[in-house]
Amino acid sequence: MSKKWIYLFREGNASWKDLLGGKGAGLAGMTIAGMPVPPGFTITTEVCNAYYDEGKKFPDGMWEQAMDALKVVEQQMDRQFGDPVNPLLVSVRSGAKFSMPGMMDTILNLGLNDTTIKGLIASTGNERFAYDAYRRFVQMYGNVVLNINKDSFEHVLDAYKHKIGPKAKDTDLTTEDLRAIKDEFKAIVLKETGSPFPEEPLEQLKGAIEAVFASWNNDRAIYYRQVNKISDALGTAVNVQTMVFGNMGDDSGTGVAFTRDPATGENVLYGEYLPNAQGEDVVAGIRTPHPISDMEHDPNFPGVYKQFREIAHRLEAYYKDVQDMEFTIEKGRLFMLQTRNGKRTGPAAVKIAVDLVREGVIDEATALQRVPADDLTQLLLPRVDPVARAHAKFITKGLAGSPGAAVGQVVFTAEEAEALGNAGQDVILVRRETSPEDLRGMVAARGILTAFGGKTSHAAVVARGMGKCCIVGAGSIHIAKDASGFSIDDTDVVIKKGDWITLDVDSNEGRVLAGRVKTIAPEMSGDFATLMEWTDKFRKLQIRANADTPQDALKAREFGAQGIGLTRTEHMFFEGNRIMAIREMILSDNQEDRKKALEKILPYQKEDFVGIFKAMDGFPVTIRTLDPPLHEFLPHEDAQIVELAQEMGISVEKVKNRIEYLKESNPMLGFRGCRLGIQYPEITEMQARAIFRAALEVKKEGVNVHPEIMIPLVSDVNELKLQRDIVERVALEEGVKEAGLAYSVGTMIELPRAALTADKIAEVAEFFSFGTNDLTQTTFGLSRDDSGKFLPLYVERKILKDDPFQALDREGVGQLLKIGTERGRSTRPNLKVGICGEHGGEPSSVEFCHQINLNYVSCSPFRVPIARLAAAQAAIGETVRDK
Numbered sequence: 001m002s003k004k005w006i007y008l009f010r011e012g013n014a015s016w017k018d019l020l021g022g023k024g025a026g027l028a029g030m031t032i033a034g035m036p037v038p039p040g041f042t043i044t045t046e047v048c049n050a051y052y053d054e055g056k057k058f059p060d061g062m063w064e065q066a067m068d069a070l071k072v073v074e075q076q077m078d079r080q081f082g083d084p085v086n087p088l089l090v091s092v093r094s095g096a097k098f099s100m101p102g103m104m105d106t107i108l109n110l111g112l113n114d115t116t117i118k119g120l121i122a123s124t125g126n127e128r129f130a131y132d133a134y135r136r137f138v139q140m141y142g143n144v145v146l147n148i149n150k151d152s153f154e155h156v157l158d159a160y161k162h163k164i165g166p167k168a169k170d171t172d173l174t175t176e177d178l179r180a181i182k183d184e185f186k187a188i189v190l191k192e193t194g195s196p197f198p199e200e201p202l203e204q205l206k207g208a209i210e211a212v213f214a215s216w217n218n219d220r221a222i223y224y225r226q227v228n229k230i231s232d233a234l235g236t237a238v239n240v241q242t243m244v245f246g247n248m249g250d251d252s253g254t255g256v257a258f259t260r261d262p263a264t265g266e267n268v269l270y271g272e273y274l275p276n277a278q279g280e281d282v283v284a285g286i287r288t289p290h291p292i293s294d295m296e297h298d299p300n301f302p303g304v305y306k307q308f309r310e311i312a313h314r315l316e317a318y319y320k321d322v323q324d325m326e327f328t329i330e331k332g333r334l335f336m337l338q339t340r341n342g343k344r345t346g347p348a349a350v351k352i353a354v355d356l357v358r359e360g361v362i363d364e365a366t367a368l369q370r371v372p373a374d375d376l377t378q379l380l381l382p383r384v385d386p387v388a389r390a391h392a393k394f395i396t397k398g399l400a401g402s403p404g405a406a407v408g409q410v411v412f413t414a415e416e417a418e419a420l421g422n423a424g425q426d427v428i429l430v431r432r433e434t435s436p437e438d439l440r441g442m443v444a445a446r447g448i449l450t451a452f453g454g455k456t457s458h459a460a461v462v463a464r465g466m467g468k469c470c471i472v473g474a475g476s477i478h479i480a481k482d483a484s485g486f487s488i489d490d491t492d493v494v495i496k497k498g499d500w501i502t503l504d505v506d507s508n509e510g511r512v513l514a515g516r517v518k519t520i521a522p523e524m525s526g527d528f529a530t531l532m533e534w535t536d537k538f539r540k541l542q543i544r545a546n547a548d549t550p551q552d553a554l555k556a557r558e559f560g561a562q563g564i565g566l567t568r569t570e571h572m573f574f575e576g577n578r579i580m581a582i583r584e585m586i587l588s589d590n591q592e593d594r595k596k597a598l599e600k601i602l603p604y605q606k607e608d609f610v611g612i613f614k615a616m617d618g619f620p621v622t623i624r625t626l627d628p629p630l631h632e633f634l635p636h637e638d639a640q641i642v643e644l645a646q647e648m649g650i651s652v653e654k655v656k657n658r659i660e661y662l663k664e665s666n667p668m669l670g671f672r673g674c675r676l677g678i679q680y681p682e683i684t685e686m687q688a689r690a691i692f693r694a695a696l697e698v699k700k701e702g703v704n705v706h707p708e709i710m711i712p713l714v715s716d717v718n719e720l721k722l723q724r725d726i727v728e729r730v731a732l733e734e735g736v737k738e739a740g741l742a743y744s745v746g747t748m749i750e751l752p753r754a755a756l757t758a759d760k761i762a763e764v765a766e767f768f769s770f771g772t773n774d775l776t777q778t779t780f781g782l783s784r785d786d787s788g789k790f791l792p793l794y795v796e797r798k799i800l801k802d803d804p805f806q807a808l809d810r811e812g813v814g815q816l817l818k819i820g821t822e823r824g825r826s827t828r829p830n831l832k833v834g835i836c837g838e839h840g841g842e843p844s845s846v847e848f849c850h851q852i853n854l855n856y857v858s859c860s861p862f863r864v865p866i867a868r869l870a871a872a873q874a875a876i877g878e879t880v881r882d883k
Contacts, residue, residue, distance in 0.1 A: 002061030006069045008041045009241075014318075019044050021237030023095030026339040033318070035311055036335050039076040040090070040241030041069035043209065045097065048235030051213050063206075070240070077242055082201035086123055087116035089133075089243040092208040094215060096236040099324070099340055101461045103224045103439070104236060105144040105215040107208040108278060109137035109243060113199040129248045131178035132170075136247075136278060138185040138197060141204065145211040148192045156184045171276055205240070212238045220439045226795065227443060227466075229802075244335045246328040247278050251300045254279045254328045257292050257308070259316040262324075262344040262464060263403055263455070265351025265527075269293070269309055271325075272454045275300060279326060279337070288473045289454045304334050315339050320361050321370065322352055345402055345464045346371075346378030347528075354527040364534045365876045371531065373843040373870040378404065378467035379528055380862045382519035384504040392502070393514035395495065396488050398449070398474030400510045401460035405519045406447025406469035406503040410495055412483040414441025421445055428501055430486060432479055434459040442468065447503040449512065451477040451486075469503045471510030524559055524865065532560055532865055539871035541849060542856035544622075545864050546836060550611030553621075556861035560868055563619035563706075565769060565858020566836035567612060569605065569687060570628050580647065587648060587658055591682060598686040605687060609694035613705045620706040622769060622836070622858075624748065625687050625723070627673050627712040669778070673713020673750075677723050684723055688730040696739055707743045710769055714747045717760045724764055748836070750774035755820035762824040762831055769858070770817050772837030772845075776804050779813050805838070808845035818852045834858055843870035850874035 012028025024042035031037045050059040079088035089111040094104035112134050121130045143150040161168040189197045216236045246254035257271025272289035296305040315323045324342035328335045353367035384405045408426035411417050417429040421444025429445040433452045447469040450459045463470030476489040485496035502517040544565030545556030585597035645652040677684035695705045711723045724745045746767030794800045824831045834856035839845035841863025
């Protein structure tokens with residue numbers, strides 16, 4: 001018996017997303033629930049994978065099963081595919097397990113040809129509608145299946161509309177216009193392909209199915225999966241569904257809606273609809289639609305809004321999550337075309353999760369799993385300062401596509417945005433409307449601004465998914481034909497390419513402001529704070545922060561950090577007069593002179609530590625002794641070298657010789673870390689003294705202080721012994737024991753040898769902190785400064801699954817963490833182990849740290865909430881797996 005490749009909607013199940021894709025599973029669920037779903041069938045994701053495995057051929061039995069399913073649909077509709085009198089038309093849509101809005105392809109009105117068009121006219125009595133559907137079909141099929149540039153068709157369409165008037169719409173085209181446009185579209189197909197447009201409906205169907213499979217591997221779909229970490233192995237399903245028509249007149253229409261506001265999370269029906277339109281008109285953003293709430297009082301749709309609202313409520317209750325729905329109204333009759341869990345912004349995800357718990361729909365553990373940890377970034381991004389907003393120049397406004405603030409220079413093409421954004425420039429991508437081809441530019445831009453489109457347009461949906469500030473439907477914007485700038489209706493305002501603008505978006509409106517307007521950091525409160533409290537009930541990992549100043553420490557504590565996992569003392573040397581003192585130390589010829597210079601730095605260091613200890617009252621503070629190579633503190637430009645020599649009263653030649661002597665060919669290795677403290681023990685002595693004096697001072701003031709002194713770049717236990725001896729001698733001299741001050745000495749594990757000899761190092765170290773940034777470099781043999789030249793290619797070609805500097809490499813670096821932890825604890829069972837690299841705030845890396853039983857992760861202050869949530873999700877996931 002042949003494998004089952006095809007499922008009628010009535011045969012499927014709402015939970016079969018792996019097999020039927022999200023769209024197919026949703027259609028099956030709605031069909032079984034008795035909702036008004038046009039009949040159809042789903043070609044499974046397994047067919048997609050088999051299609052590629054077999055050299056782009058349908059697997060055995062699939063086409064025959066599709067023909068059998070088509071016959072069932074014909075019987076259900078009492079129409080026949082390809083029939084000249086009563087034709088059945090279908091849509092062919094993609095549908096992967098995870099939503100990929102606009103990344104893959106769709107073909108509508110399939111089955112039309114010069115014969116069936118007559119039957120469609122006769123059965124509907126609406127010739128204009130029939131030719132509108134026909135020209136749409138030729139255009140979509142020509143672009144998607146035959147790979148003809150869509151601009152070729154758009155130029156023809158625009159020319160016909162221009163004959164009517166400068167602001168003419170598609171709906172203004174007459175029957176004669178549409179018939180002529182259809183003929184011109186077919187002529188384009190013949191010219192571009194050398195063959196006439198395919199008339200045979202089954203040939204059309206086969207071509208459309210293959211085109212949807214092909215779209216799984218188009219550039220934008222591949223890139224979207226890379227950005228969103230979706231597996232290439234999943235494949236896409238294909239849904240073949242009876243066409244219902246929203247373009248049959250004013251009592252017809254189409255729309256997209258969410259059961260709750262996906263931008264804010266507010267519990268209101270949210271969405272838009274367009275009368276006399278097909279679905280692509282809404283998502284493409286070429287017409288600005290009406291809010292869904294307007295439908296309640298629209299005389300063309302009596303009772304439809306109430307029916308739709310009831311269906312939306314039923315769907316959310318069934319799935320226990322926000323639903324993203326597509327619908328069509330044909331001659332006043334509602335049809336449901338899709339339901340899936342709705343994409344939402346980070347703020348909306350938090351509010352929805354908390355509200356659903358309060359409503360008794362889900363529990364706290366489920367709520368925590370509903371919020372992607374990285375989406376919290378959107379709650380931690382800046383917003384426009386209200387005072388600065390009051391003085392800023394308002395340019396125009398639009399719809400709130402995705403909330404937040406973005407400041408950047410205007411560019412008008414995705415290519416410009418990608419090039420400049422990836423080069424580190426802040427840009428705002430301004431477009432008439434975006435399309436899936438713009439994805440790379442959208443990813444690289446700080447924010448997105450479009451003249452057309454609604455809150456469910458491509459720009460808004462994709463921006464919300466990325467947590468990127470976006471304004472859509474700013475209709476007063478007119479982009480110059482040469483893309484040199486844009487003007488604003490009824491004003492003399494012209495914004496040129498390269499000018500700075502600020503996007504200021506809240507839940508209700510998007511405002512465009514001139515220039516670079518000040519932004520401010522957010523605060524953790526309300527639903528966000530509630531969600532964070534829940535994380536602490538489940539997580540096992542402690543979350544610390546990397547902080548070099550009291551201000552950073554206070555912010556970290558505000559976000560829930562349970563200590564400081566890394567204070568980089570070298571960052572304290574660059575302020576004010578400190579840099580001159582450290583340069584004086586470096587340029588000294590003997591220990592006595594170095595000590596004199598260090599004496600100038602000691603009070604500064606002590607005051608910094610006092611502030612951090614006070615900010616983290618009750619929590620441990622890990623302070624790393626001087627780590628970077630000394631040449632980094634010296635000038636590199638000739639003019640600066642001359643200036644330094646004059647200030648120091650020494651020769652230029654001496655400064656240059658010392659710079660040359662200290663310069664490292666690979667600054668991540670060589671003469672740095674503990675090696676500095678071994679060569680110049682007075683550096684470690686000064687820093688230890690500053691730490692202990694600060695700790696003793698705040699302890700007298702009642703601060704509960706826990707200093708942890710961390711020696712960097714240890715490769716051998718003997719290095720650590722030498723440095724620890726200095727620390728303990730200073731502690732003795734400062735009366736630490738008599739004062740009852742507890743402290744600990746540990747090390748950073750940044751080198752493979754340290755991980756492999758961790759059992760010996762643990763004889764001296766009381767704690768380990770894996771410096772995963774450097775450990776990644778030393779394990780891979782990479783430098784972060786130049787690896788960006790080729791690592792994206794490695795990820796694109798799947799040489800590496802992820803950039804190892806962004807997500808912890810579990811197979812290599814991760815194994816060193818595991819080995820180092822196990823060997824260290826074999827010597828010292830109570831060894832405290834954490835990580836303090838940037839991976840400490842990346843969710844999949846946090847999950848791995850949980851799995852190998854680390855005590856804590858440390859990350860930047862603004863990623864502390866992300867790490868808290870990721871740690872809770874790791875613990876919940878482990879519990880679920882154990883069950």
